[in-house]
Amino acid sequence: MYETKRLLLKTPKEIQIEDVLDYYRENKTFLEPFEPKREPDFYTFRQQSIDLYNDVFHFEHGSALKLYIFLKTGGPMIGILNFSQIIGGPFKSCYVGYSLLESKQKHGYMTEALIRGIEIMFEEYGLHRIEGNVMPRNTASIHILINTGFVYEGTARKYLMINGLWEDHEHYVLLNE
Secondary structure, three states: OEEOOOEEEEOHHHOOHHHHHHHHHHHHHHHHHHOOOOOHHHHOHHHHHHHHHHHHHHHHOOOOEEEEEEEOOOOOOOEEEEEEEEEOOOOOEEEEEEEEOHHHOOOOHHHHHHHHHHHHHHHHOOOOEEEEEEOOOOHHHHHHHHHOOOEEEEEEEEEEEEOOEEEEEEEEEEEOO
């Protein structure tokens, strides 16, 4: 588990499936415009068990780090910070993605979590580069990347299928100087 001033960032080995299910169920409508289309079974205990098993596998093998965000003051899970496709060798890079409960937006929680996550990726994982891709209309997410030092490198046309549509994404990068 990792900590910040206000947050606990739990690894896949420290999380309960019920916390993840509650998070996705509560945030379903808010997240739909920004995530891949979810089948109904995504919101089941069985599917979240499979996903958590995969998250633990990737964590143990150093190929991804998903952090589940909680307030230190208690309460339900408020977000997810995910570093995926961690590649070593001469590339030393990964992708970052994140989401936060709608009710917890605009309090600086994701910026705080991402700053800690960047430290983990650069210091513990020894990465050189973190890449974030965001739909141009997701201005809140873009502000988080810019506020944590990411630099815009261009736009990838029809980069990811989001909620059933191929969406352009702005490409941001943070280098470990």
